[in-house]
Amino acid sequence: MNATAHIGVTGLAVMGRNLARNFARHGYTVAVHNRTPSRTRSLVQDFGHEGTFVPAETAREFVDALQRPRRLMIMVQAGAATDAVIEEFAPLLEPGDMMIDGGNAHFADTRRREAALRERGIHFVGAGVSGGEEGALNGPSIMPGGSKEAYAVLGPMLETISAHVDGEPCSTHIGTDGAGHFVKMVHNGIEYADMQLIAEAYDLLRQVAEYSPAEIGAIFRTWNQGRLNSYLIEITAEVLSHTDADTGRPFVDVVADAAGQKGTGRWTVQTALDLGTPVTTVAQAAFARSASSRPSLRTAYRSLPGGTRVPLSRSEAERFTAQVEQALYASKVIAYDQGFTLIQDAAAEYGWDIDFGAVAGIWRGGCIIRAAFLDRIRAAHTADPSLVSLLADTSFADEVIAAQVPWREAVASAARRGIATPAFAAALAYYDTLRAGRLPAALLQGQRDYFGAHTYRRTDREGSFHTHWEQPERPETSA
Numbered sequence: 294m295n296a297t298a299h300i301g302v303t304g305l306a307v308m309g310r311n312l313a314r315n316f317a318r319h320g321y322t323v324a325v326h327n328r329t330p331s332r333t334r335s336l337v338q339d340f341g342h343e344g345t346f347v348p349a350e351t352a353r354e355f356v357d358a359l360q361r362p363r364r365l366m367i368m369v370q371a372g373a374a375t376d377a378v379i380e381e382f383a384p385l386l387e388p389g390d391m392m393i394d395g396g397n398a399h400f401a402d403t404r405r406r407e408a409a410l411r412e413r414g415i416h417f418v419g420a421g422v423s424g425g426e427e428g429a430l431n432g433p434s435i436m437p438g439g440s441k442e443a444y445a446v447l448g449p450m451l452e453t454i455s456a457h458v459d460g461e462p463c464s465t466h467i468g469t470d471g472a473g474h475f476v477k478m479v480h481n482g483i484e485y486a487d488m489q490l491i492a493e494a495y496d497l498l499r500q501v502a503e504y505s506p507a508e509i510g511a512i513f514r515t516w517n518q519g520r521l522n523s524y525l526i527e528i529t530a531e532v533l534s535h536t537d538a539d540t541g542r543p544f545v546d547v548v549a550d551a552a553g554q555k556g557t558g559r560w561t562v563q564t565a566l567d568l569g570t571p572v573t574t575v576a577q578a579a580f581a582r583s584a585s586s587r588p589s590l591r592t593a594y595r596s597l598p599g600g601t602r603v604p605l606s607r608s609e610a611e612r613f614t615a616q617v618e619q620a621l622y623a624s625k626v627i628a629y630d631q632g633f634t635l636i637q638d639a640a641a642e643y644g645w646d647i648d649f650g651a652v653a654g655i656w657r658g659g660c661i662i663r664a665a666f667l668d669r670i671r672a673a674h675t676a677d678p679s680l681v682s683l684l685a686d687t688s689f690a691d692e693v694i695a696a697q698v699p700w701r702e703a704v705a706s707a708a709r710r711g712i713a714t715p716a717f718a719a720a721l722a723y724y725d726t727l728r729a730g731r732l733p734a735a736l737l738q739g740q741r742d743y744f745g746a747h748t749y750r751r752t753d754r755e756g757s758f759h760t761h762w763e764q765p766e767r768p769e770t771s772a
């Protein structure tokens with residue numbers, strides 16, 4: 294077989310098929326392969342007219358169809374299937390060839406696979422791909438890790454098929470080994486937080502201001518014209534305006550209120566605990582989904598008393614709506630900021646040289662968290678590559694300062710009325726924790742020293758100290 298293909302895609306379920314079509318539509322010759330050959334045949338049958346596909350039945354045929362250095366993209370389930378496919382193809386490749394894993398792998402697996410294949414001279418590129426099946430076909434946000442050399446060869450192709458914003462591609466080399474899959478994981482964690490914050494805003498407008506879902510849809514549509522402009526706000530307006538055809542009721546009222554999750558949000562929180570990064574809004578968002586899906590716990594709590602409900606006048610409802618917009622915006626800034634802190638912590642831990650401004654840049658299009666304010670996050674991180682937090686940037690700080698009173702009002706109103714706003718409250722608590730001059734962590738250190746002789750440091754002297762709690766009059770020991 295002639296080696297004509299610029300790239301090969303193996304694993305032709307929805308994501309793989311759409312990525313292969315995206316490459317072909319951009320003029321690349323694409324070798325296509327699937328464990329079950331019928332999928333390969335149906336791709337060529339249904340979409341062969343969109344470009345040049347080279348169907349391959351066997352692994353050998355597939356590899357032989359690829360120009361060198363070979364670019365072989367794996368689009369199968371994360372985990373054991375990915376390892377099986379790597380083991381099938383690696384022996385057929387030569388030094389300098391590239392394997393790209395476009396699935397949702399855990400970054401630790403990507404680090405392991407990259408190291409093992411590097412030994413064999415093969416570049417392994419773990420690439421996060423966001424945007425679902427629509428994005429895969431028409432332009433996703435792509436977060437590739439792996440070596441710089443691999444990106445030099447592969448990058449132009451990924452940039453061509455990615456989403457574009459203001460002419461700029463939504464793909465960039467994130468960093469070495471697992472950096473791409475790490476950033477994709479954090480993207481999904483931020484997505485969890487953003488969705489939960491929007492859901493809490495809806496709940497407050499529904500329960501406190503007593504607007505109907507359609508009215509709240511209209512409010513979200515207005516918000517989408519402003520600084521909250523984003524894909525998630527846009528689709529929220531659509532979902533809230535949707536009427537169930539069977540019952541004529543608002544769609545949101547006929548959907549069971551138990552949220553599912555696939556795992557990337559959980560990975561974000563687990564990883565953050567390992568790195569000591571307080572991604573509290575993501576954690577609350579993940580736990581809110583877990584709590585919603587625990588019917589017996591919910592039954593046990595259901596009849597317990599809540600807060601006081603006072604109906605609002607029309608003008609009070611309008612004022613409250615403005616407070617919720619402020620609370621949503623400020624909380625969203627915190628959620629994205631926590632995500633960037635997690636990426637910064639991982640970069641330090643794993644030695645990744647990550648351009649944080651560029652990460653914000655490639656999230657502006659193609660992916661679920663695409664939002665107008667990512668342009669400003671990009672500007673802030675580009676202006677100061679060592680920016681510790683968005684709140685260290687004056688334009689974000691000014692907005693959050695302006696929002697903080699209504700933000701508190703919204704959270705306090707929710708607490709008084711007995712409405713849970715875990716992500717709003719977590720974001721506000723994060724703001725107040727990091728703002729505080731003194732934290733009660735001092736007392737925790739005292740407790741730890743009391744029961745476990747863990748020692749403490751003092752504010753007035755260097756060193757570690759232990760108090761003899763059973764003989765408090767004895768001088769403290771300095772360790």
Ligand code: ATR
Pocket residue numbers: 303304305306307308309327328329332368369370371373374377378
């Ligand atoms: P999606 O979510 O896009 O539908 P997925 O479930 O992540 O896709 O991946 C399914 C793909 O992985 C299929 O192409 C599947 O091949 P088959 O069509 O033969 O089932 C492929 N796949 C799963 N396990 C595999 C394995 N062990 N070896 C090779 N391919 C495998």
